[in-house]
Amino acid sequence: MMRRQPVSAYWVLSIIGLAVLTPMAGLLAVGRLPGFEPGDLQFWSSSYIRRVLLFSFWQAFLSTLISLTLALLVARSIAKRGDFPLRNLLLRLFGLPLVVPSIVAVMGIISVYGSAGWFPVGRSLYGLNGILIAHVFFNLPLAVRLLLPVWQAIPEHYDQLAEQLRFTAWQRWIHIEWPTLRENIPGVALLVFMLCLTSFAVVLTLGGGPRSSTLEVAIYQSLRFDFDPTQAVVLALLQLMLCLLIAVIGLSLQKLPEVEISISVNSQAGAASNRLYHNSVILVTAAFIGMPLLAMIFDALRGPVIDVLSDNKLWLAATYTLLIGFAAAFCSVLAGWLLLRTSSVLANHGKIRQAKWLELVGSVVYVVPPLILGTGYFVLLSQHVVIADWVFPIVILINSMMGLPFVIKVLSPVMRKNQMRYDNLCNSLALHGWNKWRRVDWPLLRKPLGLAAALVSALAMGDLGVIALFGSADTTTLPLMLYQQLGAYRIPQAAVTALFLLLLCLLVFWSLERGLGGRKDVTH
Amino acid sequence: MLHIEQLKFVYHSQSGLNTEMLFNLSAAPGEILSIIGPSGGGKSTLLNLIAGFLPAQSGIIRIDDKSVQNLGPAQRPLTMVFQQHNLFxxxxxxxxxxxxxxxxxxxxxxxxxxxxxxxxxxxxxxxxxxxxxxxxxxxxxxxxxxxxxxxRQKVLLLDEPFAALGPALRQELIEILKSLVEQKSMAALLVSHQPEDALLASKRTAFIHQGKVCAIDETSKLLNNTAEKAIREYLGSV
The missing domain is CATH 1.10.238 (Recoverin; domain 1)
Incomplete structure (x- = not known):
């Protein structure tokens, strides 16, 4: 008998559907908002919206171009350099921007490239300069991690052949490297573009004013400062259309990037040519990524550590941050696991397309960004209830959905493999229910479950977007507190708060990854 | 002990082609019936049908005179040994x-x-x-x-369990298998890609091709059956 699909996945699908459609209903009911006029939807006639739209695209385009160009150079150098000392450390450093909250990294970037920093950039860091530096800081390592496996997949004998045929570096690039990379670049570029287009914390903190505002920041400003929900909804609908367009382009691409969560990458002994050049590229990149974090730590240690740590507000904010982190991790991992239980059964019965669609539903936040969901909820709820009463459920719900694509990415291959390898065996041994969970599923899954929970908690704890929309003086998380300190030019206090937040995130990440995931890796 | 009668399964391929499979065979207590045949012929499908991992459209699976085709995999009195991943x-x-x-x-x-x-x-x-x-x-x-x-189940299903092993180890394990099956009076079906395994393990062997049991005979006779084109082609290709 073929095993029935677990019904629970359809409950998760219903909850996700409800969680997305409810705020969408809030956005689409724009006509009911007080002060709405039909002309409001003609966004192209508003010079403000045109400017915001243009800047959103321009900064995303430039960020993508720079990140990708540099990533190609860096990934090539790492691949060509083969196995070198501290290689794993470097790749771990490249994984940090995934865990470090955006606003903490922004603190570090200000410390290094700000007017009073180690290497001041131009007249002011605030504006396009700062946004580009921050986006490259986050996306260069991501793009390197996406491109490195592609480079490493080039068979070693191609290199030997190139040596034999006396290829120049250019000929190697044209005949060997480019043909392999060509089909992967559009997918990576699209992902980075999407991330930069929907970037919120970076633009909010480094944008420096309305001249450098993106759609997401403009939505936030419309809701929280201009008290103009109609404009916020119009902007949100515009952002939604853009994201849908990008998602459609993404789905039509032959090759979408596989975001590698695991840190280790196979080492391949490369040619030792141009060692000095490759070393320099690697060193400069490591400095670019590492310096802001180091600068932030230095600044924090010179700051009023005792004063900040003795402030009760900090501890209250830390409690709320932890609550959001743990709750979002729990909900996201549970939802992901339930979805994947069904999709792995479907996949192993040859229903690959259905399985893929089920997993795609979990990645709905790529199409409907968290701030758009937040705007929908904000507009919908503010008409009926006191927003302050709903801060935590909404923030946890949206952060859980933000984490779901990561959970699916981490758990999916392991669950599919386990299902394929051991499901028939378990069935034949009458190993079901609780016995199967504790004897087979849990030991084999705890490592990826721990990693997934750690990633989601770090993301949720560092989130500034949704909490900025809903938070108040009584419901402040550490990222929001940090943003408020930066806004009030209390930079020394902000540096301490940033370090505190970073350490808290790393501690939670480590404890979930190790505590939940265990130390031992189960060999398959 | 194990009796398969008109066991029907329709395989729906991704390209939309349907392949109908129909199996008839039986194995006695203490017997290892080898099953050989080309890849994709239905050898593993037959074992999965008997074990209950695949649903049969119709037909009868009888173990010790009891019909088991409507039971779930865990309820069927049999044990399956896979090619790999048998152990956690x-x-x-x-x-x-x-x-x-x-x-x-x-x-x-x-x-x-x-x-x-x-x-x-x-x-x-x-x-x-x-x-x-x-x-x-x-x-x-x-x-x-x-x-x-x-x-202590009555039927043992073995799906290419020795495929990844070298010749000496295969021979050793087949000898162990033979003595276990005989001692415990189990009926065993051994799917193998190697005709030599069948020769070593079984007095009788079934040849499965295109979803049907084309021939069941004494192993040595079956392996020398040059009249059957499918067997000739299979043995020529191994």
Whole structure:
């Protein structure tokens, strides 16, 4: 008998559907908002919206171009350099921007490239300069991690052949490297573009004013400062259309990037040519990524550590941050696991397309960004209830959905493999229910479950977007507190708060990854 | 003991083609019936149908005169040994075998003794605490056989269990298998890609091609059957 699909996945699908459609209903009911006029939807006639739209695209385009160009150079150098000392450390450093909250990294970037920093950039860091530096800081390592496996997949004998045929570096690039990379670049570029287009914390903190505002920041400003929900909804609908367009382009691409969560990458002994050049590229990149974090730590240690740590507000904010982190991790991992239980059964019965669609539903936040969901909820709820009463459920719900694509990415291959390898065996041994969970599923899954929970908690704890929309003086998380300190030019206090937040995130990440995931890796 | 009659399964391929498979065969207690044939012919499908991992459209599966086709995989009185991944990698050898007796691992003293006896029979004593990763390929398959032994089921299904092993190890394990099946009076179906395995293991062999049992005969006769085109082509290609 073929095993029935677990019904629970359809409950998760219903909850996700409800969680997305409810705020969408809030956005689409724009006509009911007080002060709405039909002309409001003609966004192209508003010079403000045109400017915001243009800047959103321009900064995303430039960020993508720079990140990708540099990533190609860096990934090539790492691949060509083969196995070198501290290689794993470097790749771990490249994984940090995934865990470090955006606003903490922004603190570090200000410390290094700000007017009073180690290497001041131009007249002011605030504006396009700062946004580009921050986006490259986050996306260069991501793009390197996406491109490195592609480079490493080039068979070693191609290199030997190139040596034999006396290829120049250019000929190697044209005949060997480019043909392999060509089909992967559009997918990576699209992902980075999407991330930069929907970037919120970076633009909010480094944008420096309305001249450098993106759609997401403009939505936030419309809701929280201009008290103009109609404009916020119009902007949100515009952002939604853009994201849908990008998602459609993404789905039509032959090759979408596989975001590698695991840190280790196979080492391949490369040619030792141009060692000095490759070393320099690697060193400069490591400095670019590492310096802001180091600068932030230095600044924090010179700051009023005792004063900040003795402030009760900090501890209250830390409690709320932890609550959001743990709750979002729990909900996201549970939802992901339930979805994947069904999709792995479907996949192993040859229903690959259905399985893929089920997993795609979990990645709905790529199409409907968290701030758009937040705007929908904000507009919908503010008409009926006191927003302050709903801060935590909404923030946890949206952060859980933000984490779901990561959970699916981490758990999916392991669950599919386990299902394929051991499901028939378990069935034949009458190993079901609780016995199967504790004897087979849990030991084999705890490592990826721990990693997934750690990633989601770090993301949720560092989130500034949704909490900025809903938070108040009584419901402040550490990222929001940090943003408020930066806004009030209390930079020394902000540096301490940033370090505190970073350490808290790393501690939670480590404890979930190790505590939940265990130390031992189960060999398959 | 094992009786398969008009067992029908329709395979729906992704390209939209439907292939109908129809099986008839039987195996007596203490017999190892080898099943050979080209890839994609339906050998593993037959075992999966008997084990209940695939739903048959119609037909009868009888074990000891009891119809089992409507039972779930766990309820069928049989044990299946796969080509690989028979053991859970995080559990030690003893626990892997013990799961065959009681999934909750609440074992009586007699059951524990039984496991130790089975391990001894298969020359695995002293290795109880080892994890599958610390065993050789041959030892891993012996553990799977030890579990089959303690499960005391009437039918043993073996889906290319020795495919990944070298010739000497295959021969050794086939000898062990033969003596176990005979001692416990089980009926075993051994799917193999190698005609030599069939020759070593079985008095009778079935040849499956395009979802049908084309021939069942004494193994040596079947392997010398040059009249049947499909067998001739298969043996020529091995």
């Amino acid at each position: 990698p995080h559990l030690d050898l003893f626990t892997n075998v013990a799961l065959g007796i009681n999934p909750s691992l609440k074992l009586t003293d007699d059951q524990q003794d039984e496991i130790h006896d089975a391990l001894k029979k298969l020359s695995l004593d002293g290795l109880e605490k080892r994890k599958p990763g610390q065993l050789s390929g041959g030892q891993r398959q012996r553990v799977a056989l030890a579990r089959a032994l303690v499960r």
